[in-house]
Amino acid sequence: MSATTTTGTGDLHRSERRWGRLFIAPPVIGFALFALAPLLFSLYAAFTHWNGLSAPLFSGFANFRTMAGDPQFWQSLGNTLFLMIGVPIGLAISLILALALNRQMPGRAAFRVIYYLPGVSSVAAIAILWQWALNGDFGLVNQLLAAVGIDGPNWLAEKHWVKPALILMGVWKGIGFSTLLYLAALQSVPRTLLEAAMLDGAGAWLRFRHVILPMLSPVTFFLVVTGIIGGAQMFAEINIMTPTGGPEFGSATIVWYIWQQGFQNLQLGYATAMSLVLGLMIFLVTAVQFYLNSRNIFTVE
Amino acid sequence: MTMRRRRFLTGAAGAAAAAAAGVTAGCGNLHSSDPDVLTFMFRGSTEERDVFSRAVAVFEERTGYEVQIISTSADQYATKLQTAILGNSVPDVFYLEPPRTMAYVTNGVLADLTPYVEATDLPVDDIWTAGLDLYRFDGEQIGKGPLYAMPKDLGPFSFGYNKTLFEEMGVEPPDPDVPLDWDEFLERCQALTGDRDGDGATDAWGTSVNIGAEIHSYVWSNGGDWLSEDARTITIDTPEFAEALQYIVDLREVHGVTPSINETEGMDGYQRWLRGQIGFFPVAPWDLTLYRTLDFEFDLCPYPAGRTGVSATNIGSLGIGVSAKSLRPDRAAELAMFLACDPEAQAIIVGEGQTIPNTRSHAAEWVKDTSIEPRNKQEYLDIVEDYGHFVPNALTYTPEWMDAFFTNIQPVLEARADVGEYLAATQPVMQDFLDSAREQFRIDQEANAR
Structure with a gap:
């Protein structure tokens, strides 16, 4: 297939275009059916009183007024934001790991597999695994801490420790994926640039700071964006590890709260309204990120 | 070239059609379109599934109706059922969690079973009255009016004690009929708490309180309650309620007769009870098969009584409801009633015990069997017939208010x-x-009345 097929207008290309449309039809129809249609419906449902058992009733802005005055909504939103501390921590660790793995050393492939393993495991399995690891007394984490003389807390049952515990798990889970991407990006940093910098007298740190880091910025950007979107939608781990929203609602994320309202408390209309607000927030944050990114783009001329 | 493409496309279209068919079949199987096949949505352990499959097989054999069992894990059940309701594919027969009765009836999800109960030959009258009343709803209050589900079982949450530990510590066991008052209970707990192996660390405690499950007992027996009579006012700010909660807190924080916070972190009260370190502990019917394998003897006793002098505890239950949209409500109701009270089905379900008998006549026989623990099985029946109450989140439209009590x-x-x-x-x-x-x-009631 040459590039001309897309711009051609003659009979020769008509069938090609038809085939082309046919081939893109499945994803487009899939998107329309399973993403766009629910989105449009949610635009309506957010303005209704809807218990999920019978038909929705229009209720104007009632759901949004409730939301503004709902302490649990704000708390779960705050919890979700707090848990995102894990994003930069995870990126820093991944970068360090990628730098280490980017050198010729024996067993590199094995390490890559080990770091990537959590990324391909089921979230439910990981959550159950960590639930045990974080157990107050005989959990692995506290046993390790005990080995260095620290008396670890009961992670999942204490208000102040449940979030750090979840961050720890999140970082561990995400590290493989980001390390792999960083590694790929590191390997594509042009050798010529590094050599030029060396000739200019740049040491290892300066080369890292002014050549490698900027070359990695597209990957960092991608990871931050997906990390924030993923973090804003954290649910399964919470529902398995702290099924009631954690000590003093300390680990209830916004999506968990949406689920709880929609499926436990017959407030599907309210839940839809919250989802809509969450979707809007994610969109805005991502838009801001794209804007900031476009202002300091780094290119090799 | 075109040939090959066309063939590929036909194949792809075929695959897509097959996938689509799979999806529709996947959605449709909760609600049978074949009127001769009943669907029964079930949740529970593999053992329970096995037991209920056997009971359902007896039903199929006797009636000639085909039943398809849809099994889900306990924590996914509510979500799955609600999705089925939303998708208008409610199973014919399904388990009903009592806190949902009001909402399901108001929104037309549940069929009224009253006419079927009146017409059947099955011994529905023999089922515990309290269990049936839990699923009655007259449009305003639970407990009266038409019947919307059969109790699958009643789970009297009885108190119990570790006989072996009592002997070891030289403590007089509790009377099976007269409840201890709170002072006496504390004294026994103090006598039970100690260091048995002499290593300087406490390894036996009077009790261990699971607040979510046991607070009801302490509050009710002290004359407190969660709700006012009409279920419209929260009444936790009474002296009776406060005294009960304070008593529970003091058991650990003042008297040290339950494992401390640090001690429960590693091994909770339940684990310590299983290891024989706890004197008094709840013994619910669903625990019996496990408890019988432990290397200590146990028996039942009434919960200690607060100010009222009368013991109290909660009764758990799960209902078996019938979809209002079932194509064969008569057969579906028959299955629900069959599981709840047919002697043959009950014999299979009660078996070696995860549950107490659902009918009075069966229970009267069952209680006489002293060959297996606990000996004082009568305590379970006393709870069901006399001093047990249902947790009042079953009396309201949504149970959220009660969750709020435990959050902080x-x-x-x-x-x-x-x-x-x-x-x-x-x-x-x-x-x-x-x-x-x-x-x-109110809103839903009005909307559904229209």
Whole structure:
């Protein structure tokens, strides 16, 4: 297939275009059916009183007024934001790991597999695994801490420790994926640039700071964006590890709260309204990120 | 070239069609379109599934109706069922969690079983009255009016004790008929708490309180309650309620007769009970098969009684409901009633015990069997017939108000927060939830009346 097929207008290309449309039809129809249609419906449902058992009733802005005055909504939103501390921590660790793995050393492939393993495991399995690891007394984490003389807390049952515990798990889970991407990006940093910098007298740190880091910025950007979107939608781990929203609602994320309202408390209309607000927030944050990114783009001329 | 493409496309279209068919079949199987096949949505362990499959097989054999069992894990059940309701593919017969009765009836999800009960030959009258009443709803209050589900079982949450530990510590066992008062209970607990192996660390305790499950007993027997009679006002800010909660807190924080916070972190009360370190502990029917394998003897006794002098505890239950949209409601109702009270089905379900018999006549026989623990099985029947209550989140439109009580309770249990202040501060929060549930009930009631 040459590039001309897309711009051609003659009979020769008509069938090609038809085939082309046919081939893109499945994803487009899939998107329309399973993403766009629910989105449009949610635009309506957010303005209704809807218990999920019978038909929705229009209720104007009632759901949004409730939301503004709902302490649990704000708390779960705050919890979700707090848990995102894990994003930069995870990126820093991944970068360090990628730098280490980017050198010729024996067993590199094995390490890559080990770091990537959590990324391909089921979230439910990981959550159950960590639930045990974080157990107050005989959990692995506290046993390790005990080995260095620290008396670890009961992670999942204490208000102040449940979030750090979840961050720890999140970082561990995400590290493989980001390390792999960083590694790929590191390997594509042009050798010529590094050599030029060396000739200019740049040491290892300066080369890292002014050549490698900027070359990695597209990957960092991608990871931050997906990390924030993923973090804003954290649910399964919470529902398995702290099924009631954690000590003093300390680990209830916004999506968990949406689920709880929609499926436990017959407030599907309210839940839809919250989802809509969450979707809007994610969109805005991502838009801001794209804007900031476009202002300091780094290119090799 | 075109040939090959076309062939590929036909194949792809075929695959897509097959996938689409798979999807529709996947959605449709909750609600049978074949009127001769009943669907029964079930949740529970693999053992329970096995037991119920056997009971259902007897039903199929006897009636000639085909039943398809849809099994889900307990934690996914509510979500799955609600999705089925939303998708208008409710199974013919399904388990009903009591806190959902009001909402399901108001929104037309459940069929009224009263006419089927009147017409059947099955011994429905023999089922525990309290169990049937839990699923009655007259449009305003639970407990009266048409019957919307059969109780699958009743789970009397009895108190019990470790006989072996009592002997070892030289403590007089509790009377099976007369409840201890709170002072006596504390004394026994103090006598049970100690260091048996002499290594300087406590390894036996009087009791261990699971607040979510046991607070009801302490509150009710002290004359307190969660709700007013009409289920419209939260009444946790009464002296009776406060005294009960304070008593529970003091058991650990003042008297040290339950494992401390640190001690429960590693191994909770349940684990310690299984290891024979706890004197008094709840013994519910569903625990019996496990408890019988432990290397100590146990028996049942009434919960200690507060101010009222009368013991109290809660009764758990799960209902078996029939979809209002079932194509064969008569057969579906027959299955629900069959599982709840048919002697043959009950014999299979009660078996070696995860549950007590659902019918009075069966229970009267069952209680006489002293060959297996616990000997004092009568305690279970006393709870069901006499001093047990249902947790009142079954009496309201949504159960959220009760969840709110437990959200911030941890500091109180650790005596870092004052009981009275906590109750005073939490009452309005719970009241708000209760009021909005009430408001929601009104809206839904009106909408469905139209």
